[in-house]
């Protein structure tokens with residue numbers, strides 16, 4: 345895949361500008377507080393850099409799915425408060441996305457000042473990708489910085505369309521995400537292994553198709569593996585299986601065999617008597633899930649086989665837990681693989697996907713992972729080779745630059 349290097353805030357003179365920064369502050373809230381501030385912290389290098397150069401910052405983000413209407417519980421006040429706590433900087437929060445209150449607040453903003461606009465998705469024009477809204481946003485500043493990798497696969501007013509009206513460059517988080525993924529796809533240290541699991545089987549077959557063409561090996565677990573085991577004629581009981589995707593699953597296995605990409609499926613599974621944290625469980629051979637039972641984790645033999653294969657890896661991409669890791673009884677496979685990855689010496693390990701990132705944190709090994717992507721859908725679409733609208737609009741580095 346031909347990847348064009350994008351300009352970042354390092355490549356333009358930002359000093360004294362009023363910068364519209366699209367951040368991804370789509371954080372979980374709990375009782376009016378930010379429950380996990382990982383995404384806010386991930387934006388700080390960009391915000392710091394711009395502030396140190398005297399920029400006025402206008403931050404834009406969405407939160408949740410308000411569907412084009414103001415929803416009290418999705419206002420960004422808790423986010424503004426957490427940003428203040430993390431940085432010690434005053435953050436002005438307005439209750440509008442655009443409008444007179446916003447214009448007034450921008451006019452009052454001192455150099456180094458920070459303004460947070462209201463939840464962009466309160467305005468239906470955001471998700472419509474409205475040029476009108478994009479233009480109103482653009483009128484507030486002189487430079488557009490996209491640091492929201494997690495929404496870069498959306499062509500919304502604030503993630504892409506606004507770049508029609510202002511010079512547009514990548515923030516440091518966006519740049520790092522792209523750099524890591526580009527390296528993975530274009531020049532990985534080999535052997536390059538992918539581990540794919542999770543529940544969104546349909547969404548991820550395209551990713552597997554792409555990975556089969558670049559990886560040396562792929563290990564499949566979680567809900568994802570069930571569809572492949574069913575495609576091989578296994579009995580899967582009540583397990584999550586996408587019965588209309590078996591043909592595609594077989595095509596992927598054939599492509600892997602043809603290219604010489606190893607394709608590991610579980611050989612044993614932990615089956616549960618019900619989809620419940622305290623269900624009865626038993627280990628069974630992979631294609632022999634008893635009637636009325638469902639596979640919720642990979643078994644010990646599989647964990648050992650995956651571990652052995654991964655031991656030789658020099659690059660690993662992991663997306664999708666290997667079981668229902670939210671429940672301790674079915675977290676063993678996921679936790680074991682997380683630990684294996686944490687102990688790999690001189691291998692580059694990249695984890696993408698919201699639940700996968702949570703699993704790595706739960707396993708207590710987040711610090712040992714080279715890169716935990718802030719993107720879920722965006723990461724997968726990029727790996728599939730699809731272009732991301734929020735990246736496409738960014739200025740391209742000219743030859744010899746950077």
Ligand code: ADP
Pocket residue numbers: 541542543544565566567568584639640641663664665666667668669670696697698699700701720
């Ligand atoms: P990510 O967010 O990392 O992209 P997904 O959203 O695709 O991952 O999948 C995560 C979900 O998959 C988790 O909620 C987990 O409980 C579920 N899951 C994993 N294995 C199974 C399984 N065998 N059966 C049902 N659900 C599973």
Ligand code: MG
Pocket residue numbers: 697698699
């Ligand atoms: Mg998920």
